[in-house]
Amino acid sequence: MSHQEERLQFNKKIQLISVSLDGIITETDDHLFDWKEGSSIYDAHPFFEILRSFLEDPGDAPSEYNFPCIHIENKDTEKICDVTLKIDSKDILIILFDYTVKYHELNAFAQQKNESILRATKLELKNKYLIEKEKFKNNFIANINHEIRTPLTSILGFIEVLEKTKLSFEQSELSRIIKRESLHLNALIDDMIDISKIESGKLRLVEERFAFQDLVDGFVESYSKVAEKKGIAFETNIDPSIQEYLIGDSVRVYQILNNVLNNAFKFTEEGSVKLSITKNYQRTNKLTINFKIEDTGIGIMEENLEHLFERFTRFNTDKQISGTGLGLAIVQNLVDLMNGDIKVSSEVDKGTIFNIKLPFKFEISKPTPKRKKKKYSLPSSKKKFRILLVEDEEVTQYLVMKILITQGSFFVDLAIDGEEAIKCIERRNYDLILMDLKLSKIDGYKATHMIRNNYGDKVISEVPIIGFTAKANDAERDKCLRSGMDDFITKPFEQKDLLYKIIRQIAKKAAD
Structure with missing residues (x-):
């Protein structure tokens, strides 16, 4: 087959060039390319200088060489070509295949693929970073929660002990200030934990039946005292047609209203704060309630309203007012979580109005009577009841021992970790164990599990155990009960709550 015949087999993307052995x-x-017959192939493009090395020892058999994606330029023409060189004893055939369009298409595709891979990798790394960041934040808050609540428990506990002693007026005032600031710190910790739960999607609403009027009465009672102290009026207007019992998360409803009311009283020095509660609509067993809270306080500048619900937002005012900067951010998140709505309007020096709409359900049935907290008393005994306190914080040890010994009905032994607690119960019988959960060597959960499962002696295995924890949630409660504890109490706690739980467990054990 001649070179011309070979050329005719290809389309316009092909250029066939016959070259003599001298180039x-x-x-x-x-x-x-517009290369002229009679010209040198070596002048056409530097790439073809490669022929010289092939021609030095051509051999007898024809040789073929393939070079993909060669960038060839000639005058105004620039192309990407696959080049084939066929060399025999008579001449050279050069086949150029124009790969320019396909090359750019593939290059663009590869570019897109690379960019897509890079975007996916970037997204994966970003997600991994966010997950690690969220994990770090949650661990940090959990550790801070425990580390702060432990000394806070001691501070509030000793204040209670101090309040029951004979104090001068000045000492009473100092004690009151310490207690107020400690409670403020405790509220800040609670807010931080709530924000963390909301952002991580771990906050779950509880639908339970509650007495709506009791919730309202609590606000009326507490804020009437605040209003009286500040010398302003607190007005309430409650729609009497609202059902007595509603179904919803009463704790979160309280948190929403309490935060907004607290702000209203903080920023109102004269005039009044009004709480109006009306039924917005009712359909079958569902209704929406509108809570309107208006004050005659300092108001909020219009440009600040859009930032009102952001975390740690504090606007400059002439008066320095304490606060966590998290309250309204929590309010907004809780309202959204409850599928409600919140709007705010304000005018500087005239006051602010919050309108909050929240959905509820209700039962069309006769309400059950409210359960009263059952009273317990220690069983009659000629000897004192012996308590084992398992706690590694020295200050908390002293506080609990002070509370119990002051009652006159208890002996208290001390163990600083779970391992020591096990040794104590093997040497002496106890009427109850107070078990801190975060301990070295053997933690409170494991120690409780061992007590419940490793002993055939029922005096040991069935001893009542109350856990100390800094986490006040259902998950922690379930974990305590699953480990074998009878009850748990959160830090910081009030003396009456601790004593109630201790007396209840001892009384229940005696009744068995």
């Missing part, structure tokens, strides 16, 4: 172009078309 002169003897035959060519101009499909790709």
